[in-house]
Amino acid sequence: MSEKLIEVVDSAGIVRLTISRPKALNALNSDVLAELDSVLSDLEARDNLRAVLITGAGEKAFVAGADIAEMREKSPEQARDFARQALRTLKRLETLPVPTVALVNGFCLGGGCELALACDWAVASDNAIFGQPEVLLGVIPGFGGTQRLPRRVGPAMALDLCTTGRKIDAGEALRIGLVNRVMPQAELEAYAEELARQLGGNGPQSVRAAKQAIHDGMDQDLDSALALETALFAFCFAGEEQTEGMSAFVEKRKPNF
Template sequence: MYQMISTQNEDGIFTITINRPEKMNALNQQVLKELALAVEEIYSDRTIKAAIITGAGEKAFVAGADISEFLTLSEENGRDLAQLGQVIFQRIENSPKPVVAAVNGFALGGGCELAMACHFRIASENARFGQPEVNLGLIPGYGGTQRLTQLVGKGKAMELMMSGDMISSADALSWGLVNYVVPAAELMSKTISILQKINAKAPLAVSRVIKCVNAAIDKQVDGYETELDEFAACFGTKDMEEGTAAFIQKRVPNFTGE
């Protein structure tokens, strides 16, 4: 089904691996289209509870877009390409199931944008982040100007995007771009352990947390109103009944996502 990515569903955790290690997992249009299909699996497959996006090998998560494809693009083509990327990354950001980036090596340009579209990020010690598009006479086009600003603040985002510099995993942690930095050998186990913890919680509540947090940065909606609606909706779920009953009875809840 896929040629440039690989997928695996193990115990409800769906791993999407960008699989072009010889090209530093660069995002070409074929990769984007395959990624879009894999993301739709997260939405539609009831056996998937959470997802990980990572890159093949230890050198790169995704080292950027495939620059060779840019040489023939017109303004109109460029807009279409950016819109394709933005739509896919918005689907990741708005996934009702947790999607975490396990960042191994370089996450540059479109790779950094892909990582930022995930709900949070865990990095290996050798990870490097950056938006170096200005070196090519370009700017980020897959939502990077917006998400980087939201995550690290205006000043740091301005500096990183205007200088084209890379930052280390340690800097990314101190800036708030990633949640954890771990040795490369522990990257996937750390990511899986966090998702296993999340998967033990009420799925509908987790989904509503994602929706409400995203509403905090969505100019089109009132985040507080969204929270009111989603909080109220929890009271119509079996998971809320089970969770509160389990708490009172001092037992582990058995959530069903209903």
């Protein structure tokens, strides 16, 4: 591939990834997924990573979906391989040990919605449009939408979106819990910068532990999940981060993590 499909900007461990296919509304094809997977693999190996922000190039779309032109002629076996490629990549994003945030502007449909669902939370501009319209194309979501969407918004709403194919605006996405924040499009960049500063200033070990406790605990019974929380809570006392954080609180100063 001659041109970069994923633009990477690193600012003191806060990494911003921009999917850059604006003429195709940043649609996910095999090349995009392969490059994103490679980038995420590199990020997994980093010790100083604090957070990952992911967005799409241009003002029209976060990601408008998977690339239909590429999918149209696939056989069932090729479709399975394509879905598996996407699932591997989105799982790699989901399991990064640091917070991941989707910055959603414009269309966030199909594979784009599934990409946002693989992030820990999503921030949307007021022009964002969400949906899982695959049934309108004679298929179903294949990048995790039928599984991550009900875990985010509940099975009733997930069934609504996945079986009607209807699109929803940012306000409804906020109401059902699909996104965490909605703001005017002109303010999205400033919020992203503020969020990066906030995440970069928090204790990285404790942030990673909180993410692990929530993600791993969701798939366990309550007693097991509480035991996991206790173990991770105790682990936080094994390093210098807890000493610095609590000392700074007592001394009425800002911690230096």
